[in-house]
Amino acid sequence: MMTTLDSPIDIYYKKRLDYAVRGERFAFDIAHTLFSSHQIDEGSDLFLRTIDVAPPTRVLDIGCGVGVLGIVLARLFPHAQVICSDRDLLAVRYARQNALLNATPNVEVLGSVGFEQIPSGPYDLIISNIPAKVGDDAIEHEFILGPLAHLRPGGDYWFVVVSGLNHIVPKVGVRHNLNMKQVKKRAGYSVYHVKAKG
Numbered sequence: 001m002m003t004t005l006d007s008p009i010d011i012y013y014k015k016r017l018d019y020a021v022r023g024e025r026f027a028f029d030i031a032h033t034l035f036s037s038h039q040i041d042e043g044s045d046l047f048l049r050t051i052d053v054a055p056p057t058r059v060l061d062i063g064c065g066v067g068v069l070g071i072v073l074a075r076l077f078p079h080a081q082v083i084c085s086d087r088d089l090l091a092v093r094y095a096r097q098n099a100l101l102n103a104t105p106n107v108e109v110l111g112s113v114g115f116e117q118i119p120s121g122p123y124d125l126i127i128s129n130i131p132a133k134v135g136d137d138a139i140e141h142e143f144i145l146g147p148l149a150h151l152r153p154g155g156d157y158w159f160v161v162v163s164g165l166n167h168i169v170p171k172v173g174v175r176h177n178l179n180m181k182q183v184k185k186r187a188g189y190s191v192y193h194v195k196a197k198g
Helices: 042-050 068-076 089-101 136-148 169-175
Strands: 013-021 024-031 058-062 081-086 107-111 123-129 151-162 179-186 189-195
Touching: 013 042, 024 068, 024 089, 042 068, 042 123, 042 151, 042 179, 042 189, 058 068, 058 136, 068 081, 068 089, 068 107, 068 123, 081 089, 089 107, 123 136, 136 151, 136 169, 169 179, 169 189
Parallel strands: 058 081, 058 123, 081 107, 123 151
Antiparallel strands: 013 024, 151 189, 179 189
């Protein structure tokens, strides 16, 4: 386990990344076996430079990994309660460490497959960097339709996907008559926004 914030000791530990966005500086400890173990991935960076929302009260980050999206938003919105969740317990460990490292006491990190262990909504804002390899059905039901069921009326769901999923996401929007739009596309990633029905 990690003993201090300055000198992590963990057999999975790889390195500490510095990251700056929206006038704030962050540090994230990362592990060898977790997603994006070399740098803050371009999808997360594009997402954080694109998202535009009114200050939320309750935020949920699904599939949070080491916590980049949720922790940055927790700093930007210090009065919001931010819940980060991931099915990978190593990711949960690192997200908790990173919440401490970045002085974001308004972050709670939970292990959960889908919404099984997540406190009930409604949430003002749900966010995700959707994993590319979970399969089309999981993307549709767990990562698009599932989150919408936990938003307050008029709430916001923002997510980023690799561009290879652009053949799936718009079809889900049309099939379920969602108020969805692609907000930004760059460097192999696309950021989408879905507005929950009021």
